[in-house]
Amino acid sequence: MSEGLIFTVVVIYFLMLILISYLTSRKSDQMTFYTANRESPWFLVAFGMIGASLSGVTFISVPGEVAAKNWTYLQFVMGNMVGYALIATILIPLFYNMQLISIYEYLRKRFGIRAYKSGSIFFIISQTIGASFRLFLAATVLQIGFFDAFGVPFFLTVLITLLLIWLYTVSGGVKTIVWTDTLQTTFLLAAVMITIVVVSRQLGMNGKEIIALVSQNEMSSVFEWDILSDRNFFKMFVSGMFITIAMNGLDQNVMQKNLTCKNKSEAQKNIFWFSISFFLSTVLFLGLGVVLYYFAKVNQINIPTSTDEFYPLLALNNLGTLIGIAFMLGIIAAAFSSADSALTALTTSFCVDILGLPTNKKSSKQNGLTRNLVHIWFCLLVFVVIVVFNILNDTSVVSAVFKAAGFTYGPILGLFAFGLISKRIVRDNWIPLVCILSPVLSFILDSNSSEWFNGYQFGFEILLVNASFTWLGLFIFSRPK
Numbered sequence: 014m015s016e017g018l019i020f021t022v023v024v025i026y027f028l029m030l031i032l033i034s035y036l037t038s039r040k041s042d043q044m045t046f047y048t049a050n051r052e053s054p055w056f057l058v059a060f061g062m063i064g065a066s067l068s069g070v071t072f073i074s075v076p077g078e079v080a081a082k083n084w085t086y087l088q089f090v091m092g093n094m095v096g097y098a099l100i101a102t103i104l105i106p107l108f109y110n111m112q113l114i115s116i117y118e119y120l121r122k123r124f125g126i127r128a129y130k131s132g133s134i135f136f137i138i139s140q141t142i143g144a145s146f147r148l149f150l151a152a153t154v155l156q157i158g159f160f161d162a163f164g165v166p167f168f169l170t171v172l173i174t175l176l177l178i179w180l181y182t183v184s185g186g187v188k189t190i191v192w193t194d195t196l197q198t199t200f201l202l203a204a205v206m207i208t209i210v211v212v213s214r215q216l217g218m219n220g221k222e223i224i225a226l227v228s229q230n231e232m233s234s235v236f237e238w239d240i241l242s243d244r245n246f247f248k249m250f251v252s253g254m255f256i257t258i259a260m261n262g263l264d265q266n267v268m269q270k271n272l273t274c275k276n277k278s279e280a281q282k283n284i285f286w287f288s289i290s291f292f293l294s295t296v297l298f299l300g301l302g303v304v305l306y307y308f309a310k311v312n313q314i315n316i317p318t319s320t321d322e323f324y325p326l327l328a329l330n331n332l333g334t335l336i337g338i339a340f341m342l343g344i345i346a347a348a349f350s351s352a353d354s355a356l357t358a359l360t361t362s363f364c365v366d367i368l369g370l371p372t373n374k375k376s377s378k379q380n381g382l383t384r385n386l387v388h389i390w391f392c393l394l395v396f397v398v399i400v401v402f403n404i405l406n407d408t409s410v411v412s413a414v415f416k417a418a419g420f421t422y423g424p425i426l427g428l429f430a431f432g433l434i435s436k437r438i439v440r441d442n443w444i445p446l447v448c449i450l451s452p453v454l455s456f457i458l459d460s461n462s463s464e465w466f467n468g469y470q471f472g473f474e475i476l477l478v479n480a481s482f483t484w485l486g487l488f489i490f491s492r493p494k
Contacts, residue, residue, distance in 0.1 A: 022338050026200075026345060030181045033192050038185030046186030046384065047114050047361055049273035053191045055280065058270055059287040061194025063294050064201045064350035065267070066287075071298065072201065072347040073150060077320030079302030084235045085244040090295045092253020097288035099254070100262035101281045103433070108268065109277040115365040116268050123432040125441030131448045132425050133366035136265055137359060139421040141391070144355035145398035148174065152399065155345070157325070171399050175392045178353045183388055187269050187361075190354045194270075197346035202294060204343025205301050208328065211336050212308050226307060227300045243470045252474045259426040259476060266358035356395065360388045420452035423479020427451065431484050437491040447486030455479035 044050050075086060108116055117136065121129030152171050160170045182189055213223045227233055237244040261267045274280040305327055309316055317326055328340035364370045364387055370380045424447070431439070455478050459471045471478070 018334070018338070019341060022342065023345065026342060027177055029196060030177070030193055030349075033196065034181035034185055034189045037189045037192050045188050046184070046357075047269075047365070049186075049188035049191055051273055051275055053188070053270075053273040053275070055274045055283040056286070057195055058191055058274060059283040059290065061191055061198055061350070062267070062270060062283075062287045063290050064198030064346060065194055065270075065354055066261075066291055067201060067294060067298070067347060071295075072204075072344055073324055074320065075295070075298040076302035076305055077323035079232050079299060080306050080316070080323075081320060082244060083232050084299050085237050085249065087235050087295065087299060088237070088244070088246050088249040089253035089256075090292055092250040092255075093257045094288050094292060095250075096254040096257025096261070097284050097291075099258060101284035104258075104262045104268075105271065105280045105284065106277055107433075108272060109280065113272070115362055116263065116265055116272075117362065117366050120428055120432065124428070124439050124444060127441045128428060128439070128444045129366065131445045132428055133265075133362050135421040135424055135448060136362055137367075140264075140266055140355050140359055140362075141394060141398065144352050144359075145395045145402065148352045148395065149399045149402045153403075155341075157329075167403055168396075168400050171396055175352075175396050178349060178356060179388065179392050182353050182357055183385060186357050187273055187354070190357055191270060191273060193353065194350050197350035200342045200346040201350070202297070204339040204346075205297055207339045208332065208336055209297075209301055209304055211332060212304050215332075216308060216311065223304060227303045230303050230307070232303050232306065233299070241468055241470070248474050252476065255426065255474075255477055255480070256422075259422040259480070263422070263425050263429050264358075265362050266355050269358050269361060270354065352395075356388065356391050359391045360384060363387050363391070420456055420475075420479055423455060423476055424448035424451050424483045426476065427480040427483025427487065430480060431487045435488075435491075436494045437488065438494055439487050439491040443490040444487070447483055447490065451479055451482035451486060454482050 038045070078086065107119070111119060111122070113119060115133065117129055117132040120132045148171070152167070152174060155174070156165075156167050156170050160167075181193065209223065213219070218226065236246050237249075239245060242248075271280050271283060274283055301324075305324060306316075308314075309323075309327065312331070314327070314331060317323055325340065325344075328336050364384050368383070368387075370383060428444075428448070431437075455475055458465075458478060459475045462469055462471050
């Protein structure tokens, strides 16, 4: 595929993002950056959140994993649906009634200042590593598919990418992101659908035949009942439910966009419709995986050892120019829709939770400059983390770091669960210690589970163990109301 053509497409794409940023950031103030002045149409937020939730990891990994793990990932997404329902009925009313900008302000009102700081710091750590990991994967694909041809080093690819994100989010903040997410979701889903259509034509199959191929293929089996497997239905369903609550309902990155809706009822409609759309989008990605593996088998294409390389390999080398362009736009959209909102959420959390900056419309110009400086520093921090990932040059190490970052959501889930369910008064001074020990104990347990529990391996359900450790610690250092 022509590098000049790719360059033209990428430039046009970013010009569209800059135009959206310009249109949405006019007459912006502090509240525009943090809450979009609570004027976002709910259906726009719902559609845009699909791209942010799928991310570059899903875009690349889910189709490739179909051969080894079939459609068992859908069990996890089924649990997600229940989690989103609980977010809509419990957390959305709570956050709207309290008129929160950062959701971790709840912890200050329920427990105290140390719980508040602990929750926000754990979010900042998780989000920094998570955003860096997702952008690292996307930047790697961009480097191979485009920048290598021009001799651009990897660190410069990452720096340019982050500079562009900073340019279109610095003024409008979350208001800009609500609109750019819509554009990015469109490109993301279009890339998948175009790929399926083009591959179907190359295989000489119509729509009904493709549906029959997917539905009857052995790779499309959904359920796994082996209790020792990390893909067991009950493990994945329950984990999917609680991970959604922890990493969406209790995540400033996701909830900041939900809280831009005009009122509580519109935010709830947004969550319900988004969850349905997200489920159908995941089915589309899984179906794409089956179609691609069948295409590779028919055309005797060697399948790479790493499943993450499977879709990029076919898209950039075997499926023609149209698919190559669609894939590049899709991976860029997936990367940016998660990275831009993550950087905005990190800036919001640090400014509101750590620095305590006022967020009203009349806050001083100096506060706006401070917010911009924080935004720049988080871009630089993500840049450093990505460069370190690249220096390690070991996918298993990077994945382990990403997994370790996921452990920091356990204390957040435990704090909110204890605060909402229990009325006990917790000694705020001890909460940071509890929040540190819980993920450490969980990580040790997860690393030794196979040896200690007769081959049992924790999957996503380790999050529940982590949150349970936090709950137990809070109970120990508490007294009845």
